[in-house]
Amino acid sequence: MSNRPLPAADYLVVPDEGDPYLQGSRCSECDAVFLGDRAVCGRCGGRGTMRTERLSDRGILYSYSIVHRSFPGIVVPFVSAVVDLDGGGTVKGNLVDVIPTPEAVVFDMPVQVVYRDALGRLDSAGKRYLAFFFTPLPETS
Amino acid sequence: MTDAYVVGIDMIRFGRFPDRSVPNLGAEAALMALDDCGLRIQDMQAFYCGNLGQANRMVGQRILKEIGQTGIPVVNVSNACATGATAFREAWISVRADLYDLVLAVGVEQMGKGLLGGPGGSRGIPKEGLLGSGTMPAVFAEAGMEHSRKHGTTFEQFAKISVKNHHHSTMNPKAMYQVETPLDTVMNSEMISYPNTKLMCSVNVDGSAAAVLASERKVRELGLMDRAVRIRASVMTSDPWQERDLVMPDVNTCTRNAASDAYEMAGVGPRDLDLVELHDCFATAEMLHYENLGLCSDGEAGRLIDEGEVELGGRVPVNVSGGLLSKGHPLGATGIANIHEVSTHLREEAGVRQVEGARIGLTHVIGLGSCCGVHILEKAA
Numbered sequence: 001m002s003n004r005p006l007p008a009a010d011y012l013v014v015p016d017e018g019d020p021y022l023q024g025s026r027c028s029e030c031d032a033v034f035l036g037d038r039a040v041c042g043r044c045g046g047r048g049t050m051r052t053e054r055l056s057d058r059g060i061l062y063s064y065s066i067v068h069r070s071f072p073g074i075v076v077p078f079v080s081a082v083v084d085l086d087g088g089g090t091v092k093g094n095l096v097d098v099i100p101t102p103e104a105v106v107f108d109m110p111v112q113v114v115y116r117d118a119l120g121r122l123d124s125a126g127k128r129y130l131a132f133f134f135t136p137l138p139e140t141s
Numbered sequence: 142m143t144d145a146y147v148v149g150i151d152m153i154r155f156g157r158f159p160d161r162s163v164p165n166l167g168a169e170a171a172l173m174a175l176d177d178c179g180l181r182i183q184d185m186q187a188f189y190c191g192n193l194g195q196a197n198r199m200v201g202q203r204i205l206k207e208i209g210q211t212g213i214p215v216v217n218v219s220n221a222c223a224t225g226a227t228a229f230r231e232a233w234i235s236v237r238a239d240l241y242d243l244v245l246a247v248g249v250e251q252m253g254k255g256l257l258g259g260p261g262g263s264r265g266i267p268k269e270g271l272l273g274s275g276t277m278p279a280v281f282a283e284a285g286m287e288h289s290r291k292h293g294t295t296f297e298q299f300a301k302i303s304v305k306n307h308h309h310s311t312m313n314p315k316a317m318y319q320v321e322t323p324l325d326t327v328m329n330s331e332m333i334s335y336p337n338t339k340l341m342c343s344v345n346v347d348g349s350a351a352a353v354l355a356s357e358r359k360v361r362e363l364g365l366m367d368r369a370v371r372i373r374a375s376v377m378t379s380d381p382w383q384e385r386d387l388v389m390p391d392v393n394t395c396t397r398n399a400a401s402d403a404y405e406m407a408g409v410g411p412r413d414l415d416l417v418e419l420h421d422c423f424a425t426a427e428m429l430h431y432e433n434l435g436l437c438s439d440g441e442a443g444r445l446i447d448e449g450e451v452e453l454g455g456r457v458p459v460n461v462s463g464g465l466l467s468k469g470h471p472l473g474a475t476g477i478a479n480i481h482e483v484s485t486h487l488r489e490e491a492g493v494r495q496v497e498g499a500r501i502g503l504t505h506v507i508g509l510g511s512c513c514g515v516h517i518l519e520k521a522a
Contacts, residue, residue, distance in 0.1 A: 064283060070270050123265050
C-alpha cells in the first residue's frame with residue numbers, strides 16, 4: 001500500500017508522480033470556474049459544458065481574517081485567506097510564513113500555493129494528509 | 142388581492158432558558174401575540190412555525206399541543222438565520238392568496254453558547270484552521286474585509302457599529318444585554334476573528350417571537366386597524382452565482398436584489414424609511430448592508446456610522462432594538478423579532494427609544510447559504 005498522503009480537500013490532487021495541484025473546472029459556455037469536478041454549471045446551468053483544468057499555483061490575496069478564537073484544539077492565531085488564483089478560481093486556506101497581524105497582511109499581495117503536511121492531523125485510520133497553504137511571494141516589479 | 146396586516150405581534154425577552162423546551166418558548170410568544178390583538182388560537186386558520194435547531198421535530202405541532210390543538214394546517218420552516226422571516230412570509234403569502242383571513246407565524250430558537258459554523262468536512266480530518274476558517278466570525282470578517290479592501294473601511298468604524306447597537310439596547314427591556322460599551326471597550330474586547338472582537342459578534346441566546354397576520358377585510362371586521370401594521374412588501378431571494386461564493390458566501394447580492402424588489406413592491410425608496418432593523422450578526426455585516434439596502438451609496442457606509450446618521454435621532458436609525466449584537470440572535474426567532482421592533486415603533490409604543498413619527502420601516506435578515514428576507518412595513522392608521 002502506498003504511503004502517499006491523502007488530499008485534505010476534494011479539489012486537491014496528489015498524483016502518483018509529479019507535484020500536487022489544485023483542480024478546478026471551467027464552463028465552456030459562460031467561463032465560470034469552480035473547484036473540483038462537477039457535472040452542471042452553477043452559473044448558467046449548462047450541462048455537458050464543464051471542463052476539468054489544473055488551477056494556477058499563484059494568486060493574490062483578495063480578503064482575509066486573522067482568527068484568534070476557533071473550535072477547541074485548533075491552534076490560533078492563523079490567517080484565513082481568500083485567494084484569487086491567476087487565470088481563475090478562488091480558494092480559501094491558511095496564509096502562512098507571515099506575522100498574523102493586519103500590518104503584515106496586505107490586500108493583493110502575491111502568494112504562492114504550497115503543499116505541506118496537514119499540520120500533523122491524522123484520520124481515524126491513522127492516515128496522513130496533504131494540504132495546501134499560501135505563502136507570500138516577493139513583489140515582482 | 143387583499144392587503145395583509147400584522148394585527149398582533151410580540152416577543153419574549155431574549156435570554157438563556159436551558160430548563161425550558163423549544164415548543165414551550167414558542168408557545169409563550171404565540172400566546173403573547175394572540176393577546177396583543179385579543180384573539181384566540183381557535184381564530185387562527187393556519188400556522189407557520191420557524192425553527193432551525195429542531196427542524197425535523199415538528200415544533201409547530203408541539204406548540205399547538207401546549208396552547209390548543211385545533212387541527213389547523215401547520216407548516217414547519219427552516220431557512221438558516223432567515224427562518225423566522227420565512228415563516229412570516231409564508232403566512233403573508235397565504236393571506237395574500239386569499240386562502241386564509243387569520244394566520245399565526247412563530248419563530249423560536251434555543252441555542253448553546255459558543256462559535257457557530259462547522260469544523261468542515263464530514264470525513265477525513267477536520268478542516269478548520271487547516272484550510273482557513275469556517276467559523277461565522279471569520280466568514281463575516283472576510284466579508285467585512287472585502288469592504289475594507291474596496292473602500293478603506295477601518296477596524297474602528299466597524300467597532301462603532303457595535304457601540305451604537307449596544308447603546309440602543311440599553312433602552313430596550315426585551316434585549317438580552319442592556320449595557321453601554323464605549324469604543325475602547327469594544328476594540329479592546331477579546332479578538333475573535335479580526336476585525337470582529339467579541340463585542341462585535343451577535344449574542345447566542347434563546348428566544349421566540351410571534352405574529353398574527355390578517356386580511357384587510359378581517360382587520361376591518363374586527364376593528365383592529367388602529368394598531369395594525371400594513372405589510373407593504375415581502376421579498377425573499379437566494380444568492381445568485383458569484384465568482385468567489387464557493388469559498389466566500391455572498392450576503393451582498395441577495396440583499397441588494399431583495400431590497401430592490403421590496404422597494405419596487407412597496408412603491409417606496411430608501412429615503413422614505415424612518416427606521417431599519419437589519420441583520421447585524423456581526424458588526425462587519427451591518428456595514429455592508431447600509432449600502433446593500435441603499436441607505437447610502439457604495440463606499441459611504443463608513444461615513445454613515447462616523448456621522449451618526451444611523452443612530453437613534455439620526456437620519457435613518459438602524460437597529461434601535463440593539464440588534465443581533467445586543468438584543469441577541471436566536472436564529473429562528475430573529476426575523477419575526479425584527480418585525481416586532483419596527484411594528485412597535487409604527488404603533489408608537491417603543492417608549493424611550495421611539496423613533497419619532499415613524500411611518501415606514503424595513504426589516505432585513507440573511508440566512509447564510511444564502512437567503513435574504515426583506516419586509517417593508519407601514520403604519521396602517
